[in-house]
Amino acid sequence: MDYPKVALVGAGYWGKNLLRNLYELSVLDTLVDTDPHVLEKAQKDYPNIKTSRAFSQILNDPNIEAIFIATPAETHATLVKETLLSDKHCFVEKPLCLSEKEGMELVDIANNKGLILMVGHLLWYHPAILKLKEMIDSGELGRIRYIYSNRLNMGKLRREENVLWSFAPHDVSIILGLLQEMPESVQAQGGNYLHQHISDVTVSLLSFKSGVKAHIFVSWLHPFKEQKLVIVGEKKNGSF
DSSP states (O other): OOOOEEEOOSSSSTHHHHHHHHHHTTTEEEEEEHHHHHHHHHHSTTTEEESSSSOOOOOOOOTTEEEEOOSOGGHHHHHHHHHHHOOEEEOOOOOOOHHHHHHHHHHHHHHHTTOOOEEOOOGSSSSSHHHHHHHHTTTTTTTTTEEEEESOOOOOOOSSSSHHHHHHHHHHHHHHHHHHHOOSSSEEEOOSSTTTBOOEEEEEEEEETOOOEEEEEEEEEOOSSSEEEEEEESSSSEEE
């Protein structure tokens, strides 16, 4: 079976994981990164891949059918748009972009061109999340009443986007997918402590027409690490 050839943009903090997996799947054609040291190491560790510092090179390569993007969040909107306008499928690490307007534009472009635009919400492939989905759909938990999610003191401190954009997309994606409905209202508050203009602690409240409320607490400042999702149902509770 012939697999499509893909390119990867960014092999840093998280991109290096995509690099390894794409190489092992024998689909990686080209790695693009602005850091020559990253490219040099990649060439040693992953023989036979092409490397480049120019994003335009892969956009103009007819052999590349899809582009994977693992760059800072502030660059996502531009890189994704250029990928789609070049008639290539796109996988981008979360968040998709940093504004609703940009997100809607990217989705419209992908739909109009019949292209796949996928955001890397990897927790949807975790067995525990799949089990929770199964329990909810089967009615085992009963009617869902309340959900809360904590994602605390985990990952890399960022200076490109705040903790809400960095951590909470996973939780938002999971909650919307489990409930299969969109919230009627969303409230969020944050605090800036490590950087004057970047929130490192946020608490969000999602309210749904069904009566469910969901809290999402994310923080870079918590004194201990915690990743927890709790679903309170009228019959049982479920957790991850």
